[in-house]
Amino acid sequence: MNTKDIYEMRTVVAAVFLGIFSIFVLKALTSFEIIPGVSYVYNLQGPSIAPNMITVILFDWRGYDTLGEAFILITAVFTTGILFGRGVLGGDVKVRDTAATRQPSVVQKVFAAPLVFIIVAFGIVITLGGHITPGGGFQGGSVIATAFFLSVVVFGLRKNVFSLSHRSLETFEGVGALIYLCLGLAGLGLSGYYLYNVGADFYPGLGVAQWAVNLLSYPDATNAGIIPYLNIGIALKVLSGFCTIITVLMGAEKK
Amino acid sequence: MNVDVQLWSFVVAGLLVIIGLYAIAFMDNLVKKIIGVMLVGDGVNLVLITEGFKPGGIVPIISEKLFSSGAVGDFANDAAYSLPFALVLTNIVIGASTLAVLLGISIKLYQHYRSLSVAHIFQEDDA
Amino acid sequence: MNSELIPLMVVFPLISAILLNLMHGKDRAVRVYGTLAMVVVIAVPLLAVYGNHLFGAHPAIDTPAETGIALGRINLAIEYSFGFLQRALIFLLAAIATFAVLSHTSNEKRASGVYLSMVMLSIAAVSAVVMANDIFNMFVFLEILTISQAAMVVAKGDIGGYKAALKYLIFGGVAGGAILLGIALLLGTFGVLNITDLGNALSGNTKSPIVLTAVGLLVIGWLFESGLFPFHTIKSHIYSSAKADVAALLQTETKIVLVAIAIILLRLFGGLSNMSAVMVGLSVITLAFGSVMALVQTDFRRLLAFAAVGQAGLVGIGLSLGTPDGIAASIFHAVNDALAMSLLFVTVFVIYEGAKTTEFSRLGGLLTKAPRLAFLQIIGIMAVSGVPPFNAYQSEYRLIGAAFQAGYPELGVVIILGTIVTFVALMKGFFLTFLKESTAVAAIGRPQLSNALPLVTFATMVILALVCLGIGLHPGPLYDRFADVAITLTMGV
Amino acid sequence: MNPFGVLVIGAVIGAVLGLSVTSEFFNRKTYVTILGVAVLIDVLMGSYPFYTWDLSVELPVSGVYLAALIGMLAGKAAGGR
Numbered sequence: 001m002n003t004k005d006i007y008e009m010r011t012v013v014a015a016v017f018l019g020i021f022s023i024f025v026l027k028a029l030t031s032f033e034i035i036p037g038v039s040y041v042y043n044l045q046g047p048s049i050a051p052n053m054i055t056v057i058l059f060d061w062r063g064y065d066t067l068g069e070a071f072i073l074i075t076a077v078f079t080t081g082i083l084f085g086r087g088v089l090g091g092d093v094k095v096r097d098t099a100a101t102r103q104p105s106v107v108q109k110v111f112a113a114p115l116v117f118i119i120v121a122f123g124i125v126i127t128l129g130g131h132i133t134p135g136g137g138f139q140g141g142s143v144i145a146t147a148f149f150l151s152v153v154v155f156g157l158r159k160n161v162f163s164l165s166h167r168s169l170e171t172f173e174g175v176g177a178l179i180y181l182c183l184g185l186a187g188l189g190l191s192g193y194y195l196y197n198v199g200a201d202f203y204p205g206l207g208v209a210q211w212a213v214n215l216l217s218y219p220d221a222t223n224a225g226i227i228p229y230l231n232i233g234i235a236l237k238v239l240s241g242f243c244t245i246i247t248v249l250m251g252a253e254k255k
Numbered sequence: 256m257n258v259d260v261q262l263w264s265f266v267v268a269g270l271l272v273i274i275g276l277y278a279i280a281f282m283d284n285l286v287k288k289i290i291g292v293m294l295v296g297d298g299v300n301l302v303l304i305t306e307g308f309k310p311g312g313i314v315p316i317i318s319e320k321l322f323s324s325g326a327v328g329d330f331a332n333d334a335a336y337s338l339p340f341a342l343v344l345t346n347i348v349i350g351a352s353t354l355a356v357l358l359g360i361s362i363k364l365y366q367h368y369r370s371l372s373v374a375h376i377f378q379e380d381d382a
Numbered sequence: 383m384n385s386e387l388i389p390l391m392v393v394f395p396l397i398s399a400i401l402l403n404l405m406h407g408k409d410r411a412v413r414v415y416g417t418l419a420m421v422v423v424i425a426v427p428l429l430a431v432y433g434n435h436l437f438g439a440h441p442a443i444d445t446p447a448e449t450g451i452a453l454g455r456i457n458l459a460i461e462y463s464f465g466f467l468q469r470a471l472i473f474l475l476a477a478i479a480t481f482a483v484l485s486h487t488s489n490e491k492r493a494s495g496v497y498l499s500m501v502m503l504s505i506a507a508v509s510a511v512v513m514a515n516d517i518f519n520m521f522v523f524l525e526i527l528t529i530s531q532a533a534m535v536v537a538k539g540d541i542g543g544y545k546a547a548l549k550y551l552i553f554g555g556v557a558g559g560a561i562l563l564g565i566a567l568l569l570g571t572f573g574v575l576n577i578t579d580l581g582n583a584l585s586g587n588t589k590s591p592i593v594l595t596a597v598g599l600l601v602i603g604w605l606f607e608s609g610l611f612p613f614h615t616i617k618s619h620i621y622s623s624a625k626a627d628v629a630a631l632l633q634t635e636t637k638i639v640l641v642a643i644a645i646i647l648l649r650l651f652g653g654l655s656n657m658s659a660v661m662v663g664l665s666v667i668t669l670a671f672g673s674v675m676a677l678v679q680t681d682f683r684r685l686l687a688f689a690a691v692g693q694a695g696l697v698g699i700g701l702s703l704g705t706p707d708g709i710a711a712s713i714f715h716a717v718n719d720a721l722a723m724s725l726l727f728v729t730v731f732v733i734y735e736g737a738k739t740t741e742f743s744r745l746g747g748l749l750t751k752a753p754r755l756a757f758l759q760i761i762g763i764m765a766v767s768g769v770p771p772f773n774a775y776q777s778e779y780r781l782i783g784a785a786f787q788a789g790y791p792e793l794g795v796v797i798i799l800g801t802i803v804t805f806v807a808l809m810k811g812f813f814l815t816f817l818k819e820s821t822a823v824a825a826i827g828r829p830q831l832s833n834a835l836p837l838v839t840f841a842t843m844v845i846l847a848l849v850c851l852g853i854g855l856h857p858g859p860l861y862d863r864f865a866d867v868a869i870t871l872t873m874g875v
Numbered sequence: 876m877n878p879f880g881v882l883v884i885g886a887v888i889g890a891v892l893g894l895s896v897t898s899e900f901f902n903r904k905t906y907v908t909i910l911g912v913a914v915l916i917d918v919l920m921g922s923y924p925f926y927t928w929d930l931s932v933e934l935p936v937s938g939v940y941l942a943a944l945i946g947m948l949a950g951k952a953a954g955g956r
Contacts, residue, residue, distance in 0.1 A: 014280045022273045028567060028595035029265040034306055035450035037573015039336035041443065041458060043315060046337075047327050053315035053334065057341040064437040064460045068510070068522035069345045071396060075503050075526055076352030078403060078496055079533040083359040087406055087496025088539040089486075089625065113900035114909045117947055118916065120892055124885050124943035129924025134316065138344060144892070155900070163897050174404045181397055184389075193439035194389035232884065238348075245355045252362050272559070279556060285548075292555035299562045306570045319925075332448065339569065342518060346562060349525050353555050356529060360536070360548045367541050377545065 049197065050131040050224040058136070059227045063195045067180060070234060073241045074177060080248050086166075104154050112154040116161045119147040127235040131224045137231040141238030148243045157250045166247060169240045176237030183226045183233070197225040264305040271298030285364070285371040289357045296350040300343050307339035315340075387430035388464050388513070389437070391472060392523075394422055395506035399499035406495030413487045416498045420480045423505060427472040434515070435462040449573060453583055457576040461515040467645075467713065467867045470860070471638045472509050474717055478634040478724050479505050481842045485627045485728075488838045497537045501631065504530040508635050512642045517568070518575050520646065521561050524607060527639065528554040531632055535624045546623035549616050557606030557613075564599035567592050581649045588654050597647075597657050604647060604661075608640030610698055611664040614671055614691045621687035626731030629683075630724035633690045637716045640694055644701040645709075645871060652704060652872070661702030666796055668695030673803035677810070682730050682740035685811050686723075689804050693719045693766065696800060699793060700781050707784035709868035714861050715777035718853060722765035722774055725846040726808070729759040732839060733815065742814040749816040755835065756816045758843045763812055765850040767805035773853035776861070878926045885939045886946030893950025906948075913944050 046056040058066050078087070085093030104112065127140030151161035187196030271294050278291025312335040321330055361371065368376050398419040405411045440459035445451050479501055486501075487493050507527035514520040532547040532554070569575060571592050572583040584593065604610075609617025617636065621629045644661075651657050672692025679685040697719065700712030732755055733748070734740050749756050765772035768779075778801060785793035835843075853860060920937040922928075928938075 011281070018273070018276055018280060021276070022269070024591075024595050024598065025272060025563070026266065026269045028592045029269045029302065030262060031591055032265060032306075032567075032570055034336075034570045035573045036309075036336055037338070037449055037451060037569065038456065038458065038575070039307075039338040039573075040331055040446065040449045041456070042337055043331040043334045044327060044446070045458075046315075047317045047322055047330065051317045051319075051322070053317070053337040054340050054344070057337055058344060060438055061440060061458060062341060062460060062518075065341075065345055065519055065522050067396075068519065068526060069348045071399075071503065071506075072349050072352045072522070072526050072529065074400070075500070075529045075533065076355045078499060078503075079356045079529055079536065080359045082496055082500075082533055082537050083356075083363055083544075085539075087494045087537065089490065089494060089497060089537050090539070091492045092407075092494075093539070109900065114905055114912065116896075117909050117944060118912060120947060121889065121913065121940050121943040122916075124888050125920075125924060125937060125939045127888075128881055128885055128939055129926075132925050133923070134314075135924075138348065159897075159899065161897060161900060162892075162895050164895050168895065170404065174400045177400050178397070181393060181400075184393065187438075188386055188389065191439055192386050193436055194393065195437050196439045232888070235888075249355070249359060249362065252359075252366075272563070275559075276556070279552065288552060292552055292559075295556055295559040299559050299566060302563060302566045306566060338575075339566070342566075342569075345518075345522060349522070349558070352529065353525075353551060353558075356532065357548065357551055357555075360544050360551070363544050364541070364548065367544075 055131045059230045077241045077244050108154045116147045130231040131227045137234030141235040144239040145242035169244045172240035176233045179233030268298045268301035285361045303339040303343045307336045309335045385431040385433045388435040392506045392510045395502040399502040402495040402499040412493040412495040424476045451573045462513040463515045482627045482631045484838045500530045500533045534628045543623045546619045557603045560599040561603035564596040567596040604643045611667045618687035618691045622683040626727045630727035634720040637720045641716050665695045665698030669800040673800045676807040703788045705788045706868040706872045710865040711780035711784045713864045718773040718777045725762040745815045747819040761847045763808040773850045776857040882942040885943040889943040889946025890950030893947035894954040896951045
């Protein structure tokens with residue numbers, strides 16, 4: 001049996017398995033009966049923390065999953081860095097920065113720079129309103145990162161509106177992640193449970209002092225506790241993560 | 256016309272997964288394979304979003320008026336199921352991260368082999 | 383019950399990963415911090431108290447009727463449970479990771495902070511998967527594990543590593559999708575994510591097509607993460623593309639994750655005999671393929687990679703049997719095999735460093751040059767393939783016993799055959815490397831290999847050999863407690 | 876209690892990001908455009924993130940947005956690149 005036969009056999013086997021798999025998945029998905037489940041409890045208890053249930057689930061009940069998710073992004077950013085020479089075993093490899101400065105057209109030049117400011121400010125608003133309105137750290141951070149993408153696409157990598165070096169992006173990212181981790185540690189120190197929502201006073205029996213003052217009061221009698229600050233940390237992390245990835249991938253454009 | 260939105264949404268999600276798997280298994284271009292991986296992730300996301308759908312439900316964000324009137328129980332009964340949405344948000348970030356790494360690796364492989372054909376890249380060590 | 387140290391097992395490596403990345407470039411700081419951090423990583427699982435940890439302090443509540451969940455009480459928070467099994471596995475991981483970190487900081491000319499932070503991230507991810515009592519949390523950390531393992535392979539910076547990582551990540555994406563789809567099906571049908579609750583909700587409810595599909599999808603994820611049958615070539619490709627000290631860490635992580643996910647599957651779907659049968663079948667195929675393919679390799683690292691995959695199949699057999707004896711013997715074998723395989727990987731690493739190749743056609747007659755290394759390697763080979771005074775003998779013997787007791791004497795025969803093939807393959811590698819004198823090798827020039835080993839590497843090998851011998855002579859203390867764990871596990875089923 | 880914290884935090888984040896903005900593409904006309912469009916967007920957004928202000932009149936504009944933008948401009952002025 002030569003290599004070609006093996007390939008053909010493999011294709012047939014793969015097709016058969018794909019067929020069986022599709023039948024099973026479609027059968028399962030069409031015979032689905034959904035129950036409310038835990039979502040009901042979350043919707044019932046969540047309003048006493050903050051108005052936006054999804055943010056409350058993301059940063060309070062399942063805040064630890066969000067931590068893991070943030071670290072997936074961090075891992076990906078580090079890995080992309082490794083791919084292009086930063087931290088390779090046996091010393092860093094300097095990648096030649098070949099991405100030339102582009103000459104933007106007049107329309108681009110006039111509109112891109114002001115638009116960057118407007119988009120960034122909007123991203124900050126989304127971040128800070130994450131516990132009241134649809135939004136939050138991921139969304140806000142991604143919006144700010146789009147401003148960076150825009151300026152990179154229009155003006156090129158070398159000379160764009162932001163002069164963010166790889167080093168400063170990394171510092172941003174580290175600071176964002178450390179904000180998240182340390183707020184979690186604050187909960188651990190004060191109540192004995194990691195990521196306890198300090199300041200929200202959801203379970204007054206635990207005896208946590210309400211030190212987070214009502215800096216961010218919103219149209220409820222409740223207090224979101226650390227959720228807005230977690231949002232800010234995530235936003236910093238997401239924006240610097242995306243910016244690093246785009247910097248690295250654009251820098252490796254040609255060889 | 257009365258269409259069962261949820262059922263068809265599930266069917267579309269299943270088809271997305273299957274198309275993604277087809278792309279991974281049978282397409283030769285590396286970028287198409289990566290798109291396949293992303294399609295699988297998106298199909299799963301659509302399954303989760305559809306699970307959060309509730310016929311006639313409201314957005315799971317409580318308004319000031321509803322909260323001050325104390326009708327939290329009504330809100331919980333009416334609101335869409337919120338947990339799957341949170342899970343989707345997590346999976347979107349996972350997909351974006353995997354995409355970044357995969358694209359980075361394919362750039363490296365392209366620089367070395369000057370080709371994106373999987374058969375070409377893996378020809379010498381595939382047994 | 384609450385122990386404040388339980389989350390630190392995951393959170394401390396995460397903090398260290400961030401700090402090490404920020405320190406990258408400052409050589410001395412990276413070395414010092416990396417070494418000190420490993421001390422903490424080892425200490426925390428030893429100091430932590432057994433118990434459960436609730437993230438966010440949300441207690442279990444009585445189930446409201448509107449949820450539609452047929453349980454009295456449900457958990458709201460993400461939960462970690464920490465017992466003897468978790469302590470043993472995390473300690474094993476921390477020990478092997480310490481060797482990898484020390485070998486990096488002492489042998490490399492320039493320490494790489496990014497690379498060490500990847501090691502830290504993978505430690506955190508595996509610890510989280512081992513302790514997680516929440517199925518979605520397990521998924522999230524499995525994804526971190528997949529990407530960080532790929533990164534450790536990529537860090538070598540050669541084209542083979544890129545190819546291995548690409549394959550690994552593409553299939554990892556599919557496996558991740560499969561796990562999440564399974565979780566989505568279970569969440570929609572039963573409404574909970576906590577594994578204890580989900581197991582209770584599932585008991586006696588395992589015949590619907592949705593549950594069967596979910597089982598299939600989760601098993602696909604398990605097969606990928608532990609490198610069993612359809613994915614065994616990818617896993618072995620990863621092992622052989624990495625540096626050998628990384629490969630030692632990777633195969634330890636794989637075995638630990640194999641045990642952790644299999645236990646979760648058993649807790650969820652313990653009553654499902656079809657799942658058991660499929661898992662046993664695929665494990666047997668993995669054992670056969672891994673051992674036989676190890677036999678035909680022409681490169682020592684690839685040989686070892688396939689042998690490691692084959693041994694993973696051996697671990698999978700006992701776990702999928704689902705009997706208390708089988709589970710206990712499997713966990714015991716996972717620990718033993720991780721130790722012994724690490725020893726072998728380190729010896730091959732030394733050969734590669736010295737000779738710059740591990741292809742058999744270019745090796746030979748190294749016994750006179752490095753007798754100490756040869757001695758340690760033969761100990762490793764005997765330990766892996768279950769020769770009496772060493773540890774794997776104890777676990778394999780118990781595994782065969784468990785197979786007989788479960789009513790499958792054929793499995794015992796398969797295990798013995800697989801072990802013999804592995805032994806032959808490894809001895810072939812040893813013979814071709816150390817004993818055989820060939821004219822071809824003399825023609826291209828003898829590979830350089832000196833008997834003077836770096837201190838850390840030599841200490842690592844001696845310690846691993848002594849531990850293998852020690853467990854082999856006194857298996858009781860460890861095995862008995864694994865047996866207790868297995869009995870409590872199967873009680874709920 | 877008024878949520879001045881939002882304005883402060885928004886301005887601080889804006890300033891941090893503004894510090895790294897280069898002056899090359901900006902002149903007086905650009906600033907006028909930015910401010911004009913920003914005020915327009917601000918009015919259109921209304922009181923968008925819906926923080927409560929205990930004032931005698933209802934604020935029709937989104938304070939956070941303006942704060943973030945002013946923070947960015949201040950950061951850019953301070954960065955001076």
